[in-house]
Amino acid sequence: MVVKYFGNIYKPTEGGWAGRFLVLIWKGVYNLKTVKIILVTILLLMYTNIAAIAMEPETSGKAAVLIDGSNGRILFEKNSSVKLPMASTTKIMTAIVALENGNLNDMITIPPEASGIEGSSIWLSPGETHSLRDLLYALMLRSGNDAATAIAIHIGGSVNKFVDMMNKTAKRIGAENTNFINPHGLHDDNHYSTAYDLALIASYGLKNPVFEEIVSTKYYTIPWEGHDWDRALRNKNKILWTYEGANGVKTGYTKKAGRCFVGSAKRNGMQLIAVVLNCGPMFEESMALMDYGFENYKNVCIFKHGQLIDSLPVRKGILEKVDVVTEQEYTLALNKLEQKQVKTKVMIPNSLDAPVEKGQRVGSIKIYLKDELINEIPIIAKESVRKKTVWDFFCSMVNIWR
CATH class of the missing domain: 3.40.710.10 (DD-peptidase/beta-lactamase superfamily)
Incomplete structure (x- = not known):
């Protein structure tokens, strides 16, 4: 079984601003007054961002x-x-x-x-x-x-x-x-x-x-x-x-x-x-x-319908490999913080045995939000692959001899 971690669907900024900021302070690029202003600004921005997401509505209903x-x-x-x-x-x-x-x-x-x-x-x-x-x-x-x-x-x-x-x-x-x-x-x-x-x-x-x-x-x-x-x-x-x-x-x-x-x-x-x-x-x-x-919240497409996930070898098949794709589109309403907290894990075998039918389920994708499993969508074969016959083997040998 092959397990692939797609990780965060949004690529985080490499390095990180905090480390670079401390280096600049150490080098004397910023004086103490400037540092205070920057830190206060950062805290205000963080509070504003969190408050914007955290302010839930109130309801008088039971x-x-x-x-x-x-x-x-x-x-x-x-x-x-x-x-x-x-x-x-x-x-x-x-x-x-x-x-x-x-x-x-x-x-x-x-x-x-x-x-x-x-x-x-x-x-x-x-x-x-x-x-x-x-x-x-x-x-x-x-x-x-x-x-x-x-x-x-x-x-x-x-x-x-x-x-x-x-x-x-x-x-x-x-x-x-x-x-x-x-x-x-x-x-x-x-x-x-x-x-x-x-x-x-x-x-x-x-x-x-x-x-x-x-x-x-x-x-x-x-x-x-x-x-x-x-x-x-x-x-x-x-x-x-x-x-x-x-x-x-x-x-x-x-x-x-x-x-x-x-x-x-x-x-x-x-x-x-x-x-x-x-x-x-x-x-x-x-x-x-x-x-x-x-x-x-914003509607985020995590996977498209028919999205290519991998190409798997097919043992004893008329084709050497078959593409495997998502069976359905999967979208999720996410707020700004959550958009950085989605992870996916692809569960597929190392190979398939012929015959393979078009639409046959061959694996799944597990979708996590904040490390909690929230859904699992099927992975299917994009096309059919029939099993090789004796005649197919004979024809392939003839082609090799030519």
Whole structure:
């Protein structure tokens, strides 16, 4: 096994200013007064740099979190793993399960169980028919509990079976501290999540282009049977109008949960997701969290998709060597200090045995931040290499004799 330490992704200045500075003092280049001024200036610059990174936002919510949406890394947190009621932010998972298991063009007849659900509603009547697409917009823009119930019965066959699908999807995503009892978020003591789990769920959803399109839509209209006008849906998510790059995702409120919000924004390729639970000024504080993220962190590409890592010998292969590359791009939101603290370790064998398939995993790259392992990405073969046959050996011998 070959282990390669790539070390710091940013090459540090050779030598170091401190040593050169002391040499100059020793040689008498600087007098004592000048030395004092320089030292005070250096200390001020160091304090300013550290303070700029260390000034974290404050939140009045019971729990909050800010994550890098590309990989789930926490940039700020307050009680982010505490289980709390999450109200209608539940519907993020409802939409995900519906999109993964339904057809947007399915026509759904509203069942009696979906009509008259308490809380937020778009006033669906039994017997109305709507496409799954329209009901998803009603779900995510206006938080319709009636739409949530109709979707659940259509996709799962019953509310209980749909809720089982929600819980299984949560576990698959990695939301280990979440439990759903219903598809809409009305209070139940056993219906809970955490700020971090909700951020993970939202991050997963935003990777689906249809989900992102729905939650970033400001206005939408759907038919209203028996009326001369359509239902006009205006998104309850106020940051879509006021925050640069905002692209989602969902509000929530019950008396027990308080005001809850999962917000997201994308700037310069960096997707941030902020969650606040039981927080009065939910929009203002979520925007403050994302301001902190965008002002202090930069999206750094650690490895590009298909980046060449090495060329490995292939034993008994038709080709002597095969290039091995990264399977995916890996970017990381880093502040200025962290940009000098990333290290990578490449784990690959000394050689491969034929046959080798294109895309075959042959190793991995471990990525460390502050000496802590934060991720591992696969290394794959760039092309296929078949095993040499007797005929191949014969042909190679003929070529040697020529």
